[in-house]
Amino acid sequence: MSVPVLLFASYADAFGARRIDVPVCMPCTLNEVVQAMRTLPGGSVLPTVPLVAVNRAWVTVHTAINVGDEIAVIPPVAGG
Amino acid sequence: MSVPVLLFASYADAFGARRIDVPVCMPCTLNEVVQAMRTLPGGSVLPTVPLVAVNRAWVTVHTAINVGDEIAVIPPVAGG
């Protein structure tokens, strides 16, 4: 199966989309989502440990995900 | 002779004037002006070492004064 992942700014540019479907076997953690993203076109943009959020809250890549979660892999923030 | 001294705020209230003539013998320092002010009505308002300015610049009471100097004896400042 696959999970939808939201992308922004430089990551959206690299993957060519603001939302991609990433193939993973459930259940899994965000780390497996990130590893799967590295194999996609544009995946080289990701740093060793990218910022990740689930359901609009910061989490670590060790967090388990559930079907229906809003998952975002997030570039270094630069607000202000 | 005497020298004119500018007063403000609580000191002007205590001495009942915004400018007083203080009797001193010249040459002298500000300390002698302050000691002479203590003997005037309202003089008890002055702290042990009041703030003083000559020609609109902060100085110490050990500063010598000259005829024509603009002398101010200044209450604790409270701007802002």
Place this chain on the structure above:
Amino acid sequence: MQHTAIVTAPIDVAALMHRIEDDGVGAISVFVGTVRELNEGRAVSGMDYEAYEPMAASELRAIAEEACAQRAGLRVAVEHRVGTLAIREASVVIVAAHAHRGPAMDAARYIIETLKQRVPIWKREHYRDGERVWIDPTRRVDAA
């Protein structure tokens, strides 16, 4: 008391200052971040700001709540703008008000520093030579 928002229109500083008015306020600290024409020596002509909007809105609210929880009586209004901004336009305005100046100034600084760490917003500089580059603060020496 706090107000926070991600907005697309120009931020009205006076309106934010009006929001925090109160008879008990003795000190107001305001921070405004603006787009400047030069960054790391390159001429900038404008800036795009993009947000993960629902998360940016909730992080901004959380930061304002933390600032208020740490300082009784604090009143805070914060807006961050997204979209394309010209030189001199404000990207973020923070207003913090308190009876005393220490908490007001500390809160404004806490909010801008924490916002830059935690709120999912990105900016892309437009250079005068036509290039557009997303800013990565983890690779930068200085930042406004």
Place this chain on the structure above:
Amino acid sequence: MQHTAIVTAPIDVAALMHRIEDDGVGAISVFVGTVRELNEGRAVSGMDYEAYEPMAASELRAIAEEACAQRAGLRVAVEHRVGTLAIREASVVIVAAHAHRGPAMDAARYIIETLKQRVPIWKREHYRDGERVWIDPTRRVDAA
């Protein structure tokens, strides 16, 4: 660049912010001191500010010059009001602008702290019970 003044009319914050505008500015820090209704538990109805005007003006100018000398590129506008002020009115407005936020915020704080030490201005609180008292910060526990 600096502008400083002792004024009798209400201070126009927007006008002071306009003064420091520049394409090189990335951060603006503003401090506003306002009259609040309660001081050390007593109900305040207003405040008189009095200055030794020529000396206050020159000390304010000197403080702004020091702030700028310590931080290349700093732009500062400061006005302190004298006369009788109502609750919520601004007694002092400090605007400090720089390419970067650190110097802007540090300068605004330096100016308000130094102003309170060195500028010959006094304030007399009007209490609701009719009494009027000159404030002596050397005898006070807290200050706005």
